[in-house]
Amino acid sequence: MAKYKLVREIDVRLADNSYPILIGQGILQNKELICRFLVSKQVLIVTNTTLASFYLPSFMTILSDRQCDVVILPDGEEYKNSASLNQIYEALISKAHHRDTTLIALGGGVVGDIAGFAASTYQRGVNFIQIPTSLLAQVDASVGGKTAINHPLGKNMIGSFYQPKAVLIDLEVLKTLSLRHFRAGLAEVIKYAILVGGALLDDVRTMLAATTDVKTVSEFLEVSDNLSDIVARCCQIKAEVVQQDERESGVRALLNLGHTVGHALEAYTHYSQWLHGEAVAIGLYCAALLSHLQCGLKQDLVNEIDELLFLARLPRRIPVSVDLNALRILMNTDKKIKNNTLRFVLIRGEGDCFLDGQVTETKLEAALESAVEGE
Ligand SMILES: NC(=O)c1ccc[n+]([C@@H]2O[C@H](COP(=O)([O-])OP(=O)(O)OC[C@H]3O[C@@H](n4cnc5c(N)ncnc54)[C@H](O)[C@@H]3O)[C@@H](O)[C@H]2O)c1
Numbered sequence: 001m002a003k004y005k006l007v008r009e010i011d012v013r014l015a016d017n018s019y020p021i022l023i024g025q026g027i028l029q030n031k032e033l034i035c036r037f038l039v040s041k042q043v044l045i046v047t048n049t050t051l052a053s054f055y056l057p058s059f060m061t062i063l064s065d066r067q068c069d070v071v072i073l074p075d076g077e078e079y080k081n082s083a084s085l086n087q088i089y090e091a092l093i094s095k096a097h098h099r100d101t102t103l104i105a106l107g108g109g110v111v112g113d114i115a116g117f118a119a120s121t122y123q124r125g126v127n128f129i130q131i132p133t134s135l136l137a138q139v140d141a142s143v144g145g146k147t148a149i150n151h152p153l154g155k156n157m158i159g160s161f162y163q164p165k166a167v168l169i170d171l172e173v174l175k176t177l178s179l180r181h182f183r184a185g186l187a188e189v190i191k192y193a194i195l196v197g198g199a200l201l202d203d204v205r206t207m208l209a210a211t212t213d214v215k216t217v218s219e220f221l222e223v224s225d226n227l228s229d230i231v232a233r234c235c236q237i238k239a240e241v242v243q244q245d246e247r248e249s250g251v252r253a254l255l256n257l258g259h260t261v262g263h264a265l266e267a268y269t270h271y272s273q274w275l276h277g278e279a280v281a282i283g284l285y286c287a288a289l290l291s292h293l294q295c296g297l298k299q300d301l302v303n304e305i306d307e308l309l310f311l312a313r314l315p316r317r318i319p320v321s322v323d324l325n326a327l328r329i330l331m332n333t334d335k336k337i338k339n340n341t342l343r344f345v346l347i348r349g350e351g352d353c354f355l356d357g358q359v360t361e362t363k364l365e366a367a368l369e370s371a372v373e374g375e
Pocket of ligand 1: 048050051054075076077080107108109110111113133134135136137140141142143144145146147156173174175176177178181184276277
């Protein structure tokens with residue numbers, strides 16, 4: 001049996017749904033490890049065309065002694081919809097999957113979110129395993145149990161909180177991820193570094209400075225020897241936040257740092273111009289500027305955040321072509337709105353973020369204007 005190397009095991013401890021996050025190399029090829037989390041002889045793998053071409057045949061061989069069915073979705077955020085969800089339900093029903101079946105999500109955040117929602121609703125909830133394959137999904141989307149599909153009128157509008165039975169992170173698979181998608185995942189890593197500050201911020205800065213000019217993900221992994229440690233620390237932070245606030249009634253909202261403007265930018269361009277992480281990167285810079293105006297974040301840290309995003313080769317500025325009024329209106333679908341008031345995650349200093357419902361339109365306007373390219 002193929003050997004795997006375990007880098008870290010992190011437990012997400014929840015009242016009803018505790019589960020492990022296993023981080024390592026070669027996990028995808030280890031039958032004993034994968035089968036540990038299956039509860040019956042039935043499995044449905046949900047993946048997409050890209051991941052299927054790289055990993056499906058070999059992954060299926062380790063499940064050959066079970067009823068193993070597969071749904072291969074088209075690749076793309078635009079397929080995170082009810083049609084894809086129905087494709088999964090149809091496979092489950094037509095192949096007679098029972099309540100003790102297991103859904104395995106093999107893919108990035110899109111596949112993980114759809115498969116998780118299908119698992120949470122099929123026969124009122126079945127066993128679910130996340131095998132995240134993009135950096136963004138490994139450090140963020142696969143942990144914490146948020147599942148969703150998009151509605152034509154809004155992103156992630158239909159969803160549920162539903163925890164997986166395990167999150168299995170195989171760092172080897174990152175080698176086939178495009179550099180652009182990999183860098184988009186770095187935006188979420190920078191978000192965690194700002195949220196906790198200290199050693200993580202230092203280590204992320206060192207990693208980014210050493211890898212700015214790499215041309216491939218494999219080169220990134222060769223140059224930087226601490227990505228696996230950084231992935232583990234991001235998962236640990238997310239696990240701790242989710243343990244405190246599983247359903248986002250408080251502290252979990254801080255994980256949305258940079259996302260209010262980021263989501264609005266994605267919607268403004270109909271998800272066509274930026275990847276999610278790229279839009280979040282611009283959102284992080286806007287959050288820094290807004291924090292400077294609203295709560296006195298020091299200019300040095302604003303510059304530092306800008307520099308981190310630059311080192312990660314991520315976009316940081318709003319293009320001049322963007323209509324800021326239209327962008328502001330798009331923020332009205334933000335899920336942090338309470339009593340009709342938009343709340344922003346702001347930064348007082350490294351490791352010191354908070355939710356602020358008192359941001360005035362004037363300050364928001366000023367921050368957005370100074371984030372525009374060339375300002
Ligand atoms: N549930 C949550 O808590 C949460 C958190 C953050 C983001 N999300 C969601 O996650 C999605 C974004 O996730 P994403 O950035 O992973 O996007 P994605 O799932 O679209 O993956 C990005 C691209 O990389 C490809 N890919 C993934 N892994 C690969 C690999 N190992 N080798 C080659 N190609 C690979 C995919 O096929 C896709 O083309 C959004 O829909 C967002 O809403 C969810």
